[in-house]
Amino acid sequence: MTGQLNWFKGGIALGLTFLLAVLLVKPIGVSTQFVILDGMIWNTFAKELIKEDSTAKSGYSSSNAYLNKSGGKYAKNIKKPANYSLIFVLSMILGGLLSRVLAGPKPSTQDKVAPAAWRQRFGDSGGKRYAFAFIGGVLALLGARLAGGCTSGHMMSGMMQTAVSGYLFALGTFTAAIPMAILLYGRDGEV
Amino acid sequence: MEIFLAILLGTLFGFVLHRVGASNPENIINMLRFKDLHLMKAILFAIGLASSLLFIGMTVGFINPSHLDIKASYWGVLVGGLLLGTGWAIAGYCPGTGLVALGDGRKDALPFLVGGLVGAFLYMVLYGRLKGTFLLAEIAGGKSTLAMTPSNHPALITGLPGLAVALVVGVLFIAIAFALPSKK
Numbered sequence: 184m185t186g187q188l189n190w191f192k193g194g195i196a197l198g199l200t201f202l203l204a205v206l207l208v209k210p211i212g213v214s215t216q217f218v219i220l221d222g223m224i225w226n227t228f229a230k231e232l233i234k235e236d237s238t239a240k241s242g243y244s245s246s247n248a249y250l251n252k253s254g255g256k257y258a259k260n261i262k263k264p265a266n267y268s269l270i271f272v273l274s275m276i277l278g279g280l281l282s283r284v285l286a287g288p289k290p291s292t293q294d295k296v297a298p299a300a301w302r303q304r305f306g307d308s309g310g311k312r313y314a315f316a317f318i319g320g321v322l323a324l325l326g327a328r329l330a331g332g333c334t335s336g337h338m339m340s341g342m343m344q345t346a347v348s349g350y351l352f353a354l355g356t357f358t359a360a361i362p363m364a365i366l367l368y369g370r371d372g373e374v
Numbered sequence: 375m376e377i378f379l380a381i382l383l384g385t386l387f388g389f390v391l392h393r394v395g396a397s398n399p400e401n402i403i404n405m406l407r408f409k410d411l412h413l414m415k416a417i418l419f420a421i422g423l424a425s426s427l428l429f430i431g432m433t434v435g436f437i438n439p440s441h442l443d444i445k446a447s448y449w450g451v452l453v454g455g456l457l458l459g460t461g462w463a464i465a466g467y468c469p470g471t472g473l474v475a476l477g478d479g480r481k482d483a484l485p486f487l488v489g490g491l492v493g494a495f496l497y498m499v500l501y502g503r504l505k506g507t508f509l510l511a512e513i514a515g516g517k518s519t520l521a522m523t524p525s526n527h528p529a530l531i532t533g534l535p536g537l538a539v540a541l542v543v544g545v546l547f548i549a550i551a552f553a554l555p556s557k558k
Contacts, residue, residue, distance in 0.1 A: 186393075190412040193394030194419030194551065200390050201424040204383050206431065208376075210443045211387060213470040217494035225495075249501035270380035271387075275470060278388020279397055279477025287393055295480045298400035298466055313485040319465025320472065320489025321496070323458050327469055328497035329509070330454025331445050334468040337455075339417070341445060342547075343424045345520040345540055347530060348447040355455020356462065357406075363463035364406030 186288040201343055208267060210344065212336030214327035215257075216272040222250055222261035233258045300368045330355070388474045397474035399466020399482070406463055415551045422547030429540035432524055439524035447514040450504070461493075 188196065204211045226232045236244035240254025243262055250257045260266060283289055293302065297312035305311055327333035330352050332341065338356065341349020394416050395401045404410040431437035445451075462468050467475060467486045475483035504510055515528040520543060522529040522536035531539050 187395045187398075188393050188416075190415035190419065190551070190556065193390075193412075193416040195423065196390045197394055197416060198420035198423035198427070200383075200387050201420065202427050202431075204387070205428060205441050206437050207383065208379055209441050211383075212443075213473070214494070217469065217490050218498060221491055221495045221498060224491075247498055247501075248505060249498040252501075265377065267376045267380045270377055271384035272470075272473065274381045274384025275388030275391070275473045276477040277381075278385040278390070279392040279474035280479075281385065281477075282389045282392035283478050287389075288395060288398065290398065290478060290480055294398075294400070295482075297482055298398070298403060300400055300403045301466075309481065312482050316465045316467070316482040317485040317489035317492075319461040319463075319467065320486040320491075321493040322461030323465065323468060323472075323486075324461075324490035324493030325496050326454040326457025326459070326461060326493075328454070328494050329457065329504075330451045333458060333470065334462070335470045337445060337451070339421060339424075340443070342421045343428055344442055344444055344523070345425065345543060346444045347514045347518045347520065348445045348451050350520075351447055351451045351514075352455040355452040356459035359456040359459030360406050360463040361408075363460050364403055367464065368403050368407055370407055370409075 186286055197339075201339055205340070205343070210336065210340035211271075212268070212332055212340060213272055213275075214324060214333035214336065216269050217324050218249070218257055218328065219260050219264060219269055222257060223264060226261055233262055304368055387470075388477060391471055391474045392478060397467075397471040397478055397480075399475070399480075402462065402466040402468075402471070410557055411554045412556050415554050415556065418547045418554075419551035422544040422551065425547070426541055426544035429521065429537045429544075433537045442523060442525050442527075444517040444519055444523075444525075444527045446512050446516045447518060448510050448512050450509040453509060465489075 201211055231246060233243055233245045241256050241259035243255040243258040245251040245258040296309045301312055330337060337349050337352035391397050395413060401413050405413045428437060432439050465486050469490055472483050472486045518528045518530060520530050521539035
């Protein structure tokens with residue numbers, strides 16, 4: 184697609200971005216912030232979800248076991264969301280927008296509804312694509328939270344540090360993703 | 375300062391993911407069905423390059439090893455990877471690229487992200503029951519690495535300097551990136 188970097192330049196840009204993040208702050212990660220956003224929404228409905236707790240390491244505790252783990256680290260970030268990790272993740276949306284505006288690749292009106300591979304196989308209807316994108320999102324984040332990270336945190340940042348968990352995660356991801364993509368979309372664009 | 379860095383690095387990361395084509399689900403699908411491997415080449419090259427420079431940087435004292443963040447290994451990492459891989463193949467988005475795609479104006483990114491919030495919520499609710507099962511029990515030394523690092527993480531390969539191990543792995547990633555065909 185016009186405006187897209189070739190693999191060599193793209194790989195250098197991507198590699199240096201991951202390196203810059205660990206040099207200046209810490210390795211890049213994304214999926215934890217879905218939990219923080221969930222917690223912020225949940226907390227507006229259930230005021231008892233998170234409490235100040237001087238015995239907890241973070242100063243906060245939660246009635247939810249997941250938010251309460253590691254000394255209430257997530258509970259604290261839900262109460263005080265203006266921190267590095269959440270702002271980083273939200274800024275990624277801005278980055279995508281800026282790249283498109285500044286001579287980057289631009290999706291067509293049709294591409295914005297569904298990628299061509301989907302349209303060839305399942306037609307142009309948006310409803311079906313949105314339903315499957317939703318299901319894909321449920322599986323992706325359920326999986327990422329069970330694994331403790333996603334493509335950014337485990338696969339890229341993890342393997343960059345030679346973390347064993349990064350290789351384990353990549354093995355799981357591609358073992359499922361390759362047959363699933365071929366099953367859904369065909370091997371070579373022909374159905 | 376921290377917030378400034380968050381905006382700077384987050385925007386840069388989103389920009390680069392978009393520019394390399396990772397937020398376009400067509401590229402992800404075509405990579406996974408071996409039709410167009412340019413993204414695979416870029417990812418492997420990026421990991422190899424970043425890893426080599428990271429270990430060189432730590433060896434010469436340019437990068438602070440306390441910035442490392444090694445995640446633990448447990449069976450749930452593999453199972454979670456299988457689940458994420460399935461969702462990735464269906465949608466063509468992973469958590470990060472779904473966000474970038476929203477900035478790109480892609481409408482199908484929104485249901486993906488809402489689904490993501492639901493998936494993360496499911497895990498929050500299920501966690502209490504999974505805790506204590508084999509799924510979350512640590513394996514392979516927990517927060518372990520292949521190469522020895524200046525931090526206190528257990529390394530699987532201890533007979534060689536961490537820099538040497540990381541460079542061998544890094545160069546291997548880069549070599550595969552060059553060897554893979556770009557288009558079928």
